[in-house]
Amino acid sequence: MNQPSFSSRRILRPVSPWFIGFSLLCALLVNLMPLGRAFWLPDWLALVLCFWCVREPLRVGMGTAFALGIVMDTGYGSLMGQHALAYVLLAYAATTFSRRILWFGPLRQSLHVLPMLVGAQTVMLLVRMVADAEFPGLIYFAGALIATLLWYPVGILLMLPQYRPEEKDENRPI
């Protein structure tokens, strides 16, 4: 199953707005899991947000990114507006480049996503460095690399509801 791009001929079902909201909520919950000081963990919310901004730029955009960023700032107890700023910039880049990114296959798509995710983390790092915080070490950027590797599998997972055929076939599992 290849992730569809503009060059593929597969016709997808329309995405359900409920599913977009559900996936964003799940990513937020995974982000809020109390796993201690493991900074190499990817920012799931940034990844899923970036995915929907590329895939559905008319439904998910900077407004959603801002709201989710504020929720993250409250949840993490970080500087108010830190995640909001990073997510808004990420959403802007993703929606702007969405037409371009969707022409490529999965590998090149992730190559486009990498600088966006690293950029979002760099924005947060800069904001906190200006506010006199402690530098967490280069391991901090490992999260963006892992998230880039996850772009393809997470993408397939998020597209699954759209892959369903129009008529239900009794002999086929999905």
Add this chain to the structure above:
Amino acid sequence: MVSPVAGHQPPPFFRRGPAPLVRLVLLVSASLTLIVVDHRLHYLELVRQGLSVMTTPLQVAAGMPVKGVRSAGEYFADLARLQAENAQMRREQTELATIRLRQEQLDQENARLRALLDMRERVQIDARVAEVIYAVRDPFSRRVVIDKGLTHGVEPGSPVTDDLGIIGQVTRVYPLNAEVTLISDKDQALPVQVARTGVRAVMFGAGSGMLELRYLAADVDLREGDRIVTSGLDGVFPPGLPVAAVKSVDRDGVGGFVRILCVPVAGVEAHSTVLILKPGKPVDPDTAAASAAPAAEKPADKAAKK
């Protein structure tokens, strides 16, 4: 841009709200405003508390699977470890019992002597027990969240200790839990003194879980292994609580200051059961000077009467 014809804009085919660049500028400036207001002016604590009503249930929900896995792991922990722990606790209990027996007598004696010496009563420390729920996932600071909050009467600024010494200070209070900034955080300052010599200093987090004594002259009398305790000069932390032990003294520091690294005594990054002490009133330099002046006059009066 199409110029308006006879004062009319052409109707847009697809309504998409304001242009992306406009939206970007608006939201970025909104975030920057929030950052500055939160960092410089600290006006957003109420907003944070309001929003936490929404995020706390999410955090509890997110914590459930982690808690489940952890408690399952503990369930299968070997019996031997638990038995050893139990035996050690029994031993400690016996040791403490003898101390407690003497303490009552000492307390009475202390009270009598203090009355004789006409000294002010030391502040009664009342403490409440709390459990560290999790470490905050913000990579830029060192904070933990405890399971007591506004509804349990926790005040911002309260010192937090474990059974060995100071671990931090409550910096933010939510309705059901509170955030403790650990002493290893880079922004957390603590007034301390060296137990052996009485030299006073200020202690900061040095990153990587260590502590640093700053602003001490290069010829200060300090050795490796010296115990550092709170000085109580700020009025918030009670004096004499153990904080750290000196690990290394580097006298070739830049700018005439000596670089002193210390290891915390308490399990600062090991999260367990903690005690929240009641904070004292922070001492304002002006009022402190004003209240010190009459106090200084009194002995002079006594001396004059004699």
